[in-house]
Amino acid sequence: MKLLSPILAISALAWSLTGCVVNPVTGKNQVSLMSPEQEVAAGAQNYVPAQQAQGGQYVVDPGLTAYVQKVGKKLAVVSDRPDLPYEFVVINNDVPNAWAMPGGKLAINRGLLVYLQDEAQLAAVMGHEIVHAAARHGAQQQTQNVLMGAGVLLAGIAIAEKKPEYGALGVGALAVGSQAWKAKYGRSHELESDEVGMKYMAKAGYDVQAAVELQEIFVKLSEGKNAGFIEGLFASHPPSQERVSKNRQHATKYPGGVRNKEAFQRAMAQVTKDKKAYGNYQKAQKLAGEKKYIDALAYVDQSIAQQPKENLFWEMKGQLLLQQDKTTEAVAALDRAVQANPKYFKPYVFRGIAYSQLGKNDMAEKDLLTGQRYLPTQIAAYYLGEVSLAKGNRAQAQQYFQQAAQGGGEIGEAANAKLGKLQ
16 A cells, blocks of 8 residues: 655645635635635734734824724725734834735734835735635645645744843743744735735825835835845835835736825824934843943833833833842832733733832732733733742642743743742
């Protein structure tokens, strides 16, 4: 009896589990390990953790998110899957990026919006991402990963973000959604999303020439080795001259359309006004990475003076004060961060650490658990272990240290050391 190769065997299993499904955009048959219902469930489960790990939602000007949602919905309603439960958010992150999870969960970073010039270019970004969701590209990519033996990203797998922001206070995300749906789309997926995204733009009344311009901007930035784009958008959406040429060809099919430049500029007015504040924040991050905490604090204070409603500024001030053992002052700064955005995990984590250092274990536990509800993290698990020990609950402490140990790195080593003493 002839045996199937491992890849063919897995492929046969995939067909037996989900069989042949029709791509809603192309109408072609394809193999998928995820049903449409599973896609929606996976997107819903991972959407909030993904936002949390990348900066949380931008809250200084809620009107900007409402504007992005309005543009996104105009495109979604003319897509090939208008019935998906689409959601659109602006992520409070300086890195230029946009992404789509299965099931229609989309996001665009504040750091990408600042490179756009009008609503049509925004529609080009959002239309492209909508196609990734509508055409089930995420499910296709994960299926291909399984068939090639690379594994699949599904809810429930514990993974660790081992790139701490700086110093000893790296957080260490333990949630799958914290990685977003980091599919590195292939050439065919990108070209398809460009082409179909332009079709959606035209249906919604936008000038599709904006999609050509967008790719031209991205190619130029990629040639200049723009670090922010390489870290963000280009990692999963590599630009190319081929995409520019293809977009030019497709654009000839859709003459006319609106640009809505003034509406876009009105929506971006607050972010534009705060450009210097975010620039100082980025300088502070760089200095903190070099362990120049006093200099970093000076830049953060400038950012706060320029925009006191930005939670990221207060949160970073709190972290920097913790680094300098100014714990009481750190709590005050983190209080302001929580007030500015009570639905973001990180200020709770660091305020919980500060409370634990002050011996306020009940308050520390409350904050750390709140942080864990928004996004499970390695460092919160570690300090929950410390708090449990201080309260005399050795069994619970052991459980928390075991969670922290899963993330590896310095925190993992510290957690394993604690476990050694408990055993």
